[in-house]
Amino acid sequence: MPDATFDPPDLTIFARLDELGLVVVGQRLEPGRAVLECRVVARDDDAFCRRCGAEGAPRGTVIRWLAHEPFGWRPVTLLVRVRRYRCEGCGRVWRQDTTAAAEPRAKLSRAAVRWALVGLVVQHLTVARVAEALAVAWHTANDAVLAEGQRVLIDDPARFEGVAVIGVDEHVWRHTRRGDRYVTVVIDLTPIRDGVGPARLLDMVAGRSKSAFKTWLAARAKAWRDGVEVVAMDGFTGFKTATAEELPDAVAVMDPFHVVRLAGDALDRCRRRVQQDTRGHRGRAADPLYRARRTLHTGTDLLTAKQTARIEALFTVDEHAAVEATWGVYQRMITAYRHRDRAQGRALMNSVIDSLSRGVPAGLSELVTLGRTLTKRAADVLAFFDLPGTSNGPTEAINGRLEHLRGSALGFRNLTHYIARSLLEAGGFRPQLHPQVR
Known part of the structure; x- marks a missing residue:
């Protein structure tokens, strides 16, 4: 007796x-795929x-093959029989409209493109994994996914x-x-400041110069540039100059990571210089300065008793x-950034710079040199x-995600392709929720 809570199976809907x-x-069902007529x-x-x-007269059918989204990781291929017609009056020949199923001349159905974009x-997933699941060539999957991603995500002005x-x-x-x-x-970084979500990759430009960033800013609409309030950056003066010229009302912020890195680099250079002056050679495993190279970069509030003793013994030597x-300067900067009271932290950092x-x-x-820069x-x-x-x-975090992307793809040779894949990877998009993805 049929179960009243279930309907008969319908492969079309499934x-x-x-x-x-x-x-x-x-x-x-074939060994490597399922074919649906x-x-x-x-x-x-x-x-x-x-x-x-x-009214036209039927003139037979033609077959169109389309890769479809897999079910249970079994590749699915659609064998679509499309009816042809011929007009008895003007002689025109045409076929049934299949644009709802796929783009003209496409080898992937719209559902397959949607599945591949979500997977990527x-x-x-890698493009190779997507192509394997769809039982198509790598270039076929890559071209289809990038074209759809460009249309509904990257080219979206919103x-x-x-x-x-x-x-x-x-x-x-590379x-x-x-x-x-x-x-x-x-x-x-707006979602981070507002506390509504993670940062996202906005764009990527070839080169790392003032001109590259300035040209990108100049290409944006004036209303958009006027809406930018803050620009976070490292110590590169080119980014600072480009910001001052194109976003005169925006506040430039040198982020803590790069400020502490400047101090850490100064500490390493000083340690290596003293090592050469006192020992006459580069650091070796038994040299106290070399052994403490990582401990010197640890905040004092995180030092263990053993590390504290090592630091104290190191500084008993006059050389x-x-x-x-x-x-000491390095530690004062860390203390300023870690202070819970931002006003007090600002005062501590101002004291260090002064x-x-x-x-x-x-x-x-x-x-x-550090004082001159600060x-x-x-x-x-x-x-x-x-x-x-x-x-x-968060910028460094996104850089880490892009490193993973490049590793998964075993490297990129085409910058345009890399930019498109990076925007899809770290642009904050969720295509399964995007209203334009059909």
Whole structure:
């Protein structure tokens, strides 16, 4: 006796072919795929000539093969029989309209393209895995997915709306000896500041110069540029100059990661210089300065008892006084950034910059250089404490996601292709919820 809570099986609905204007009339299971024979759902105007309006006579059928979304990871192929007509009046020959099922001359159904785009963007599948699941060639899957992603996601002007805080940084997109290896990435940090979501990749530009970033900003609409309030960046003066020229009302913020990195680099240079002066060679495993190289970069509030003892023993040697002074500045900067009270943290950082801007002995060359840089960018460094949510840390996180993308794809040779894949990977898109993805 049939169960009243279940309907008889309908392969057309199960395979979601009713959404494509198709109906299943048969199936064949092959070792590597399932083949569904389909007919186009007839419409009233199919048999009428669009040139003269006369009714056409059937002239047989033609077969169109389409890769469809897999079920249970079994590739599914649609064998679509399309009826042909010939007008007895003007002689015109035409076929049934199959645009609901697929784009003209396409090898993937619209459902297959949608499945592939979701797999690539949301599930982070590789193009090779998508092509295998659809039982098509790599280039067939890649071209179809990128074309659809470009249409509904990348070319969508709405992705630039509501941007008030951006981050800019350089990114290495390939590791080769020839050719330009760098691109400039622009990140939307507005969701981080507003606490509504993660950062997203806004765009990517070839090169890492002032001109590259300035040209990109100049290409945006004036209303968009006027809406940008904050730009987070590293210490590269080219980004600073481009921001000042194209976004005069925006506040430039030098994010903590790069500020602390400047101090950490000064500490390393000082340690290596003292190592050479006292030992006459580069650091070796038994040298105290070399053994403490990682401990010196650890915040004092995170040091273990053993690490604290190592630091104290290191600074009992008079020849290590320069390292101790540089380490003290490094630790003061970390303390300023970690302070819970932003106003107090700002005061601590301002004190560090003020102390480095004057009265530093000439023998502490690393601190002199650091002080010169921080004094020049003091306003940008201190702006971080006045504007919460403006760290470039999420930019570094997105760079990490792009590194994973490049590793999964075993590298990229085409920059245009890499930019498109990066925007799909880290652009914050959710195509399964996007109203334009059919």
